[in-house]
Amino acid sequence: MSLVKMTNLFAKHDDTSFAVGAFNVSNMEMAWGAIQAAEELNTPLILQIAEGRLKYSPLDLLGEVMLAAARKCKMPTAVHLDHGSTLETIKLALKLGFTSVMFDGSKYPLEENIKRTREVVKLAHAQGAAVEAEIGRVGGAEGDYKSVDVLVTSVDEAKRFAEETEVDALAVAIGTAHGNYTVQPQLRIDRLKEIFDAVQTPLVLHGGTGLTEDDFRNCIAGGIKKINIATASYDNSAKKIREVCDKNPSAKFFDFSNAIVQGTRENVKRHMKIFNPERR
Numbered sequence: 269m270s271l272v273k274m275t276n277l278f279a280k281h282d283d284t285s286f287a288v289g290a291f292n293v294s295n296m297e298m299a300w301g302a303i304q305a306a307e308e309l310n311t312p313l314i315l316q317i318a319e320g321r322l323k324y325s326p327l328d329l330l331g332e333v334m335l336a337a338a339r340k341c342k343m344p345t346a347v348h349l350d351h352g353s354t355l356e357t358i359k360l361a362l363k364l365g366f367t368s369v370m371f372d373g374s375k376y377p378l379e380e381n382i383k384r385t386r387e388v389v390k391l392a393h394a395q396g397a398a399v400e401a402e403i404g405r406v407g408g409a410e411g412d413y414k415s416v417d418v419l420v421t422s423v424d425e426a427k428r429f430a431e432e433t434e435v436d437a438l439a440v441a442i443g444t445a446h447g448n449y450t451v452q453p454q455l456r457i458d459r460l461k462e463i464f465d466a467v468q469t470p471l472v473l474h475g476g477t478g479l480t481e482d483d484f485r486n487c488i489a490g491g492i493k494k495i496n497i498a499t500a501s502y503d504n505s506a507k508k509i510r511e512v513c514d515k516n517p518s519a520k521f522f523d524f525s526n527a528i529v530q531g532t533r534e535n536v537k538r539h540m541k542i543f544n545p546e547r548r
């Protein structure tokens with residue numbers, strides 16, 4: 269009923285009052301919990317899945333669930349491929365009807381990242397879908413890839429990359445990393461603001477799990493329009509399952525299934541309230 273493109277959900281460039289939450293989901297329960305949160309808070313959202321997680325939930329199966337959840341949701345919902353690394357997966361996401369894809373070429377030298385990103389932009393735009401890409405390098409790993417160190421995005425490279433690729437959203441590296449932090453990160457809000465002043469393309473923050481409310485607020489005020497949250501939903505769902513086991517050793521399948529819905533719903537609501545201050 270309300271499947272939309274993520275670009276329709278971004279705040280205008282100069283509106284730094286809110287950001288749209290992009291929540292990774294890996295099964296029907298997580299997708300359902302996320303759309304329940306959106307409806308309860310009257311807040312649009314992005315449902316996404318990273319290529320690195322697909323061995324647990326094949327894209328042709330999970331993708332249909334995500335699209336059905338978006339159509340069912342009463343709030344505008346975009347369906348996005350997160351950290352696409354192969355053309356095969358990107359093409360499948362577009363064929364299924366995902367409204368956007370990310371191509372993550374951050375492991376390539378700049379020229380190569382630009383060249384490959386342009387190919388994806390051409391492909392996706394021809395099908396009416398939007399594209400996110402990454403410049404610099406967010407730390408950690410989204411999915412079962414090798415963990416990498418942060419490489420803070422340079423202003424000049426971000427500007428050149430945005431102009432030459434014509435991407436619809438740009439993921440920047442300002443000190444965050446995927447997964448749980450062992451040491452609280454010191455975010456480069458100064459660099460974020462410089463990039464925001466130099467580039468009109470909507471900016472994306474990866475590695476949202478474990479940041480403080482102040483971190484989120486500073487990032488939104490600095491120009492971030494989309495914030496990715498994955499690990500916190502997975503962890504909260506796992507925690508709820510453990511609680512069910514602890515309370516009732518003979519708990520049944522549907523108790524666990526419900527724990528995942530509630531774990532995701534609770535986590536998505538918590539983050540939506542921070543990202544959209546008027547929803548508090």
Ligand code: 13P
Nearest residue numbers: 447474475477496498499
């Ligand atoms: P976290 O797992 O740290 O929340 O990162 C999510 C993300 O950036 C997905 O691309």
